[in-house]
Amino acid sequence: MLILLGVLPKIGQVVANVPGPVIGGAATVMFAMVTAVGIQTLHKTSFDGNHNLLIVAVSLAAGLLPAVQPDFYEHFPNDFQVIFGSSITSTVIVVFTLNLVFNHWTRRPEGESAVSLAVREGAVAVNVPDDGVSVPDEGARLADAT
Numbered sequence: 001m002l003i004l005l006g007v008l009p010k011i012g013q014v015v016a017n018v019p020g021p022v023i024g025g026a027a028t029v030m031f032a033m034v035t036a037v038g039i040q041t042l043h044k045t046s047f048d049g050n051h052n053l054l055i056v057a058v059s060l061a062a063g064l065l066p067a068v069q070p071d072f073y074e075h076f077p078n079d080f081q082v083i084f085g086s087s088i089t090s091t092v093i094v095v096f097t098l099n100l101v102f103n104h105w106t107r108r109p110e111g112e113s114a115v116s117l118a119v120r121e122g123a124v125a126v127n128v129p130d131d132g133v134s135v136p137d138e139g140a141r142l143a144d145a146t
Contacts, residue, residue, distance in 0.1 A: 050102070055099055059094045063091030
């Protein structure tokens with residue numbers, strides 16, 4: 001699409017003539033949608049018995065730091081300032097790092113598998129074979145009952 005705009009200058013001129021407030025309104029709606037999807041994703045996440053609440057809190061604090069105190073990183077190296085001076089990049093780096101440390105590199109209690117953890121958290125296992133024994137699906141059971 002952008003190549004087409006570059007090759008056809010008239011189309012590029014039309015896009016360039018869109019007023020700034022219209023672009024600002026579109027950007028506001030776009031970022032609000034991204035925020036809403038993020039909130040929906042957080043709603044699906046379990047915060048009980050794990051470190052997810054800590055991960056979200058520390059990540060939000062790290063992301064708000066450049067917005068609230070822009071001079072916070074002025075004594076850090078330039079490369080660090082480029083990366084962590086942006087709220088988005090600092091938040092993403094912190095959340096990925098903390099998620100790896102707390103949810104992937106640490107051990108779960110001995111004998112607890114991912115499936116048992118999911119079931120304990122409220123997931124429902126459907127058509128999951130257990131120890132080599134297959135579980136018939138609901139449709140087959142209903143067909144046998146008639």
